[in-house]
Amino acid sequence: MKLDPDSAYVRIANLTKRFGDFVAVDDVSLDIRRGEIFCLLGGSGSGKTTLLRMLAGFESPSAGTIRIDGADMSAIPPYERPVNMMFQSYALFPHMSVERNVAFGLEQEGVGREQIRRQVGEILDIVKMGGFGARKPHQLSGGQRQRVALARALVKRPKLLLLDEPLAALDKKLREHTQFELINIQQRLGVTFIVVTHDQEEAMTLGTRLGVMNHGKIAQIGTPSDIYESPATRFVADFIGSVNMFEGRVSDDGADYLRIQCGELGCTVRAERTVSCTRGATVWTAIRPEKINISRQPFGAGAPQAGSAENLVRGTVREIAYMGDMSIYLVQIDSGRMMRVTLPNIMRGAERPIAREESVWLSWHGSSPVILTE
Amino acid sequence: MKAHSLFARTALVLGLVFLYLPILSMIVFSFNNSRLVTVWDAAHSPTLKWYVALLSNEQILRAAWLSIRIAVISASAAVVLGTLAGMALARLGAFRGRMLLAGMTAAPIVMPEVITGLSLLLLFVALEQLIGWPKGVGAVTITLAHITFCMAYVTVVVQSRLAGFDESLEEAAMDLGARPLRVFLRITLPLILPAIASGWLLAFTLSWDDLVITQFVAGPGSSTLPMVIFSKVRFGVTPDVNALATIMVLLVATGIAISTVWMRARQKRRARDLQLAAAANL
Amino acid sequence: MVAGIPTLWLLVLFLIPFIIVFRISFSEVRLAIPPYTPLLSWRHGAPVLQLHWSAYRFLFTDTLYVSSYLYSLKVAAVSTLCCLLIGYPMAYAIARSDAASRPVLLMLIVLPFWTSFLLRVYAWIGLLKNNGVINNVLMYLGIVHHPLALLQTDFAVYIGIVYSYLPFMILPLYANLEKHDGTLLEAAADLGARPLRAFLRVTLPQSFAGIVAGSLLVFIPAVGEYVIPTLLGRTDQIMIGRVLSDEFFENRDWPVASAVAIVILLLLVVPIMLFQRLERRQLEAAK
Numbered sequence: 001m002k003l004d005p006d007s008a009y010v011r012i013a014n015l016t017k018r019f020g021d022f023v024a025v026d027d028v029s030l031d032i033r034r035g036e037i038f039c040l041l042g043g044s045g046s047g048k049t050t051l052l053r054m055l056a057g058f059e060s061p062s063a064g065t066i067r068i069d070g071a072d073m074s075a076i077p078p079y080e081r082p083v084n085m086m087f088q089s090y091a092l093f094p095h096m097s098v099e100r101n102v103a104f105g106l107e108q109e110g111v112g113r114e115q116i117r118r119q120v121g122e123i124l125d126i127v128k129m130g131g132f133g134a135r136k137p138h139q140l141s142g143g144q145r146q147r148v149a150l151a152r153a154l155v156k157r158p159k160l161l162l163l164d165e166p167l168a169a170l171d172k173k174l175r176e177h178t179q180f181e182l183i184n185i186q187q188r189l190g191v192t193f194i195v196v197t198h199d200q201e202e203a204m205t206l207g208t209r210l211g212v213m214n215h216g217k218i219a220q221i222g223t224p225s226d227i228y229e230s231p232a233t234r235f236v237a238d239f240i241g242s243v244n245m246f247e248g249r250v251s252d253d254g255a256d257y258l259r260i261q262c263g264e265l266g267c268t269v270r271a272e273r274t275v276s277c278t279r280g281a282t283v284w285t286a287i288r289p290e291k292i293n294i295s296r297q298p299f300g301a302g303a304p305q306a307g308s309a310e311n312l313v314r315g316t317v318r319e320i321a322y323m324g325d326m327s328i329y330l331v332q333i334d335s336g337r338m339m340r341v342t343l344p345n346i347m348r349g350a351e352r353p354i355a356r357e358e359s360v361w362l363s364w365h366g367s368s369p370v371i372l373t374e
Numbered sequence: 375m376k377a378h379s380l381f382a383r384t385a386l387v388l389g390l391v392f393l394y395l396p397i398l399s400m401i402v403f404s405f406n407n408s409r410l411v412t413v414w415d416a417a418h419s420p421t422l423k424w425y426v427a428l429l430s431n432e433q434i435l436r437a438a439w440l441s442i443r444i445a446v447i448s449a450s451a452a453v454v455l456g457t458l459a460g461m462a463l464a465r466l467g468a469f470r471g472r473m474l475l476a477g478m479t480a481a482p483i484v485m486p487e488v489i490t491g492l493s494l495l496l497l498f499v500a501l502e503q504l505i506g507w508p509k510g511v512g513a514v515t516i517t518l519a520h521i522t523f524c525m526a527y528v529t530v531v532v533q534s535r536l537a538g539f540d541e542s543l544e545e546a547a548m549d550l551g552a553r554p555l556r557v558f559l560r561i562t563l564p565l566i567l568p569a570i571a572s573g574w575l576l577a578f579t580l581s582w583d584d585l586v587i588t589q590f591v592a593g594p595g596s597s598t599l600p601m602v603i604f605s606k607v608r609f610g611v612t613p614d615v616n617a618l619a620t621i622m623v624l625l626v627a628t629g630i631a632i633s634t635v636w637m638r639a640r641q642k643r644r645a646r647d648l649q650l651a652a653a654a655n656l
Numbered sequence: 657m658v659a660g661i662p663t664l665w666l667l668v669l670f671l672i673p674f675i676i677v678f679r680i681s682f683s684e685v686r687l688a689i690p691p692y693t694p695l696l697s698w699r700h701g702a703p704v705l706q707l708h709w710s711a712y713r714f715l716f717t718d719t720l721y722v723s724s725y726l727y728s729l730k731v732a733a734v735s736t737l738c739c740l741l742i743g744y745p746m747a748y749a750i751a752r753s754d755a756a757s758r759p760v761l762l763m764l765i766v767l768p769f770w771t772s773f774l775l776r777v778y779a780w781i782g783l784l785k786n787n788g789v790i791n792n793v794l795m796y797l798g799i800v801h802h803p804l805a806l807l808q809t810d811f812a813v814y815i816g817i818v819y820s821y822l823p824f825m826i827l828p829l830y831a832n833l834e835k836h837d838g839t840l841l842e843a844a845a846d847l848g849a850r851p852l853r854a855f856l857r858v859t860l861p862q863s864f865a866g867i868v869a870g871s872l873l874v875f876i877p878a879v880g881e882y883v884i885p886t887l888l889g890r891t892d893q894i895m896i897g898r899v900l901s902d903e904f905f906e907n908r909d910w911p912v913a914s915a916v917a918i919v920i921l922l923l924l925v926v927p928i929m930l931f932q933r934l935e936r937r938q939l940e941a942a943k
């Protein structure tokens with residue numbers, strides 16, 4: 001099998017779904033590559049689940065098409081699609097044993113009994129549930145149920161596996177462990193995954209690529225680091241991680257830099273040029289909390305006048321939240337706005353840590369701000 | 375907190391006494407020798423003579439047999455129709471005629487029986503005039519009437535079971551390649567079977583017990599057990615009816631005791647399984 | 657098809673029968689089989705619908721009918737109130753008992769329902785008669801010297817209805833009370849409400865839906881009750897269900913019987929619709 005990484009294995013074109021007046025999915029076009037884990041990330045009501053249900057065939061699109069491996073899915077009912085789904089509730093049949101649950105899909109295809117037994121055994125071994133075939137779902141823990149649901153969805157070797165919030169029902173410890181196992185299994189079987197989740201951390205670790213959804217539209221598609229480091233819109237910047245955002249006006253544009261006058265920030269921002277915009281345009285500056293330095297003395301020589309410096313503001317620490325691995329500082333800058341700064345706690349028991357109500361300087365590198373036009 | 379919980383508890387005990395005292399008195403007096411039902415004839419009691427009299431009473435036995443047959447057929451037909459109606463109401467969403475069906479399944483439950491009985495008889499009379507069927511009233515019309523009011527109860531039972539049913543189970547089956555009919559047979563039906571079974575039992579009991587509607591749609595020679603009992607007790611108490619009541623209470627109590635014990639055992643097993651599953655999580 | 661078959665069945669055996677009752681209530685009685693003027697008469701080859709008001713006129717001229725309606729409403733209302741007063745504490749006690757004994761207690765409430773309704777009413781004859789159990793005990797204890805007239809009184813009818821319909825009051829109340837969040841009462845106590853006050857201000861208002869559902873389940877069928885007043889009730893004042901049955905079977909006056917039925921329905925249409933709305937809401941809540 002030759003894998004062409006750029007070929008569109010699943011092609012979603014101009015897909016729209018309306019429920020009465022409500023547009024759940026709004027003209028979405030999306031290509032998914034063979035063998036990748038694609039995460040659809042969005043809040044509740046963003047349309048991600050509806051999109052997934054259209055892929056499975058439970059909802060029919062109001063407009064647009066879905067092609068899987070070149071075949072149009074429009075007229076194909078769920079029970080004939082080369083797609084399987086792992087449900088958020090797992091949807092294990094409570095009246096059937098683990099074995100019968102996993103065998104259900106193969107039985108529908110008329111596979112011989114001996115082959116069913118072999119395939120069920122194999123897949124249960126892969127998800128490490130080998131010894132549990134005779135148990136009923138209610139005799140399993142949450143993590144075990146999740147594995148059975150995965151096995152049941154994978155046993156038919158679908159071209160595409162849909163996972164609806166696959167880890168939401170697990171507790172935090174188990175979730176982290178399962179994430180990596182899921183990736184492992186996916187790579188071993190080479191099945192294309194589409195994962196729907198509202199949990200950004202889950203999406204970041206699982207996904208080869210992410211699609212962030214908002215109000216039925218795809219806001220941005222990219223690798224996890226693309227999305228985090230170079231968000232395309234204010235929504236994406238705000239939705240993934242936390243961010244300090246300030247409105248401003250472009251005052252100077254060079255070939256590789258922009259200067260932005262930010263009234264709310266009280267200083268000029270000099271940033272690497274990543275977007276095209278003209279002088280005078282209104283833009284937003286987004287700076288991640290971990291990309292800001294906090295110090296008692298301003299960086300560089302001399303004491304610059306507040307307000308005239310670039311990428312430097314003065315403020316007062318109002319709150320400190322100690323999180324163990326890091327600390328969050330809420331700093332009220334001289335313009336009155338609050339800024340969020342995080343610092344890793346590298347040393348045990350730092351000598352003289354910054355305290356509340358202390359006056360501090362905040363600064364950042366010119367590559368840190370992201371300039372957003374929408 | 376204590377005071378009114380004590381009050382509620384006392385009320386519960388007294389209420390249960392109120393519910394069971396009459397039944398208990400029937401059972402006791404079914405073993406009484408005296409014809410005077412309520413005067414205990416200590417010299418010759420207890421006796422089984424009323425049971426003997428009951429079991430040799432042709433009329434009662436024939437009526438009971440007819441009632442059983444009608445109840446079995448009515449309950450079975452009502453279960454089929456009621457399950458369909460319950461499925462339609464719980465699953466089809468907004469279809470045309472939904473309000474009509476919902477209204478018609480809920481109404482027979484609260485409708486005064488005299489009205490249901492009267493309307494059904496008038497229908498049967500009109501039908502006979504119009505198409506010559508059913509020929510007169512009797513077991514057939516009784517059964518049709520019973521199916522109609524029993525299916526309303528089955529609908530409610532099935533519908534509320536389906537309302538609490540995780541629809542993703544059906545979607546999962548379909549996703550795994552099962553066509554709609556197979557989904558119904560392999561997933562939906564087995565899971566709502568307990569509701570269907572209790573619906574059947576409920577329908578059987580209602581049919582077996584019904585007097586008022588039956589009186590309207592029954593004809594000569596089609597007296598059900600409640601009709602025979604009614605005509606007997608209307609003109610005073612008779613000891614063999616006490617014996618009959620005792621037998622019925624005993625049958626029901628045994629059935630319920632067995633099902634309770636079975637359910638308890640099942641619950642215990644479930645609790646153990648849950649502990650097992652929780653342990654596996656560690 | 658899933659919806660079609662049951663809809664068709666109920667159309668033919670539930671809705672059309674009511675239309676026929678409605679139509680016959682506008683006919684005139686006559687000596688024939690069936691004993692009423694035809695539903696449609698034919699004149700010059702076209703059907704003519706002729707409405708007679710005589711049955712209704714008759715209902716409101718003979719005081720028997722009006723007084724029977726009023727009496728039935730009174731009996732149903734009093735019985736419903738008694739059911740509520742007895743049933744509420746019982747449902748409350750079950751809902752507050754520990755989880756293991758709840759199913760057993762519920763079973764005890766429902767169990768009589770599975771035994772014959774007719775026989776349970778009959779049991780009260782034996783208890784209430786002049787030489788029945790209650791009078792025997794009272795006389796034995798010397799509380800009374802002559803038997804009390806208990807049977808064939810309003811009291812006996814109330815007892816019979818409360819006895820037969822009590823489970824229908826308790827079950828919806830229990831279903832409602834069981835769902836209450838215990839921490840609400842704790843919160844009320846924490847805020848300084850005494851138990852009775854907490855009950856009146858927190859539990860009672862929340863259980864309103866259960867009270868209405870239970871009351872309707874008792875009231876509506878009680879208005880048309882036939883068996884209980886026939887076996888236990890007065891002979892000088894009969895309930896409307898009995899009037900309907902007598903009109904139909906004894907007098908063979910089908911139009912008047914139909915008119916009686918229609919007027920009962922008119923009286924009950926508001927409670928029935930109320931009940932259906934409650935049911936719908938409950939099902940939606942279950943979803």
